[in-house]
Amino acid sequence: DNIVQIISKDKTGKIWITMRDSGFCNYDITAQKIIRPGLKGGWKFGPVYSMIVDHSGAVWIGAETIDGLIAFIVNNNKYTRFPVTGHFEHANQKVLVLYEDAEKNIWIGTEKGLTQYCRSRFEVFTMKDGLPSDSIRALLGDSKGNFWISSPAGLFRFHFDEAGLPDRKMYFADKRSSEFRIVSLFEGRNGHIWVGTYGHGAYLLSPPGDRFS
Numbered sequence: 001d002n003i004v005q006i007i008s009k010d011k012t013g014k015i016w017i018t019m020r021d022s023g024f025c026n027y028d029i030t031a032q033k034i035i036r037p038g039l040k041g042g043w044k045f046g047p048v049y050s051m052i053v054d055h056s057g058a059v060w061i062g063a064e065t066i067d068g069l070i071a072f073i074v075n076n077n078k079y080t081r082f083p084v085t086g087h088f089e090h091a092n093q094k095v096l097v098l099y100e101d102a103e104k105n106i107w108i109g110t111e112k113g114l115t116q117y118c119r120s121r122f123e124v125f126t127m128k129d130g131l132p133s134d135s136i137r138a139l140l141g142d143s144k145g146n147f148w149i150s151s152p153a154g155l156f157r158f159h160f161d162e163a164g165l166p167d168r169k170m171y172f173a174d175k176r177s178s179e180f181r182i183v184s185l186f187e188g189r190n191g192h193i194w195v196g197t198y199g200h201g202a203y204l205l206s207p208p209g210d211r212f213s
Contacts (some may be wrong), residue, residue, distance in 0.1 A: 010053040012054070018048045024061060026074075045070050050098040052106075060106060062095025069095050069108060096108035099139045109136030114149065132170060134157045140193070148193065149181035155195065171205075 001096075003020035010016060015027040023043030031038050031120045036045075050062030061070040099111030106117040106180065113126040113134045133151035140148040141174050149156045155171040184196035193205040 005048055006051045008051065008053060012057075012058065016051065016053055016059065018051045018061070021047055023048060024051060024059065047094075049094050049096050052098045052100055054100050054106065055104050060098050062098050062108070064094045097136050097139045099141065101141045107139055109139055109149075111135045114139070130168070136213075138182055138185045140187060142187045142193065143191060148185050150185060152181075155182055 004017060004018055006016075006058070008016045013029055015029065016024060017027065018024045021043075023037065023039070023045065025034050027034050027047045034114055047059070048061055052060050054060060057074060059072045059074055061072070063070055093110040093112060097107070099107040099109075101107065108115040108117060111134065113124050114136050115125070116123045121178050125131055126136060130151070131151070132153035135152050136149060137152075138148075138150035141146065141179040144159070146157050146159045149158075153170070154173040154175070158168045160199065161167050172182070180200055181198040182195055183198050184194075186194040186196070188194060190201060195203040195205065197203070206213065
């Protein structure tokens, strides 16, 4: 597959690569070769949209299939799929976002809400819980404890203040349209937030003052 979606490096130095329709593989720097997963019958889980390698080395794949969310344990280049029970809300959905926070929780963004996977349990958040939209396109947890969520409604930032109350702020609400899509988020070393869009370039949020350029 020549359509490469994601490239990521794990703590052992391996380079992980996902392809649009052919699943994933890794590049072993020492051996200087690409290693494909030994999955019986090949990749049968549909288009891949997201991937992370978590703190334990497990590979999480977000796809669009009856399973929706897929996870593998990788050991000596052997892949064992492990069940992610209770995730029926992700079936037949595009899992567009996967993210592991500082507390080792896995966050899953789909077109029907944001889900937290903690201690083998799922908790789903939607507009009923205060999200600006159920469609999640990108997610970032920054060094200050903020969560940044991209949706068709704009860029949503929230954190809990010292009193434990949620503090929320919306950006790009004036650009709200189907043509303006935020597809990636990144925090620079100085705490500035980079915002990547589809067809509208990149924006830089410079604190203090939360000014975009």
